[in-house]
Amino acid sequence: MDQNLNEYRRWLDQLLDKGQTVQVPVHGMSMFPILMPRDTVQIRRIKWENLNPGQVLVFECEGKWIAHRLIAVNQQEKSLLTRGDGLPAPDKPIMAEKVKGVIVKIIKTRSPFAWTINTSFDRFMVFAGPLSGKVFWFLGRVVSWGLRVWN
Known part of the structure; x- marks a missing residue:
């Protein structure tokens, strides 16, 4: 399984390097409510x-691809500070070379709609995140529990 996953990610990297847009599924709740599993x-x-x-952004951390919001850029160190909207605290800084790309569109599973991302709302979330992250974290746990019960 790990070998197949690594091959898949290498293939995605190659497509991104060629300037193509790639489409991947979401699995976690760290970006709740913007992103949901499926x-x-x-x-x-x-x-x-x-x-x-x-x-x-989508970046690599400990062998996983993670989608979290960029909250600060350190020009001198070429590092980035990110946080999941549904998490109470920021991530450890990541180096620029770990970034795979930016999310340009979300296709919701339980809706016929797709929308672009990185609008003025997304910029607002940088400032609201310290408070909303705690609220979204709690709500995400409730929704996650509900998804397990009803599926």
Whole structure:
């Protein structure tokens, strides 16, 4: 399984390197309520100079691809501070080379709609995150429990 997953990620990396947009499923609750399990996201590469707080990035951390909101850019160290909207605290800083891309579209599983991301609402979440993260974390646990019960 790990070998297949690694091959899949290498293939996604190659497509992103060619300038293509890739589509992948979401599995966790760390970005609740923006992203939910079974949603699908579209990712495209992004240049360092185009990174802005509020964007939802996909980056590699401990062998996993994670989608979290960018909350600060450290130009000197070329590092980024991120946080899941549904988490109470920020992540450890990540280095720029770990970024796979930025989420450009969300396709909701339980809805016929898709929408673009990284709007003014997403920039607002950078400032609201310290408070909303705790609220979303709690609500995410309740929703996660409900999904397990009803599925």
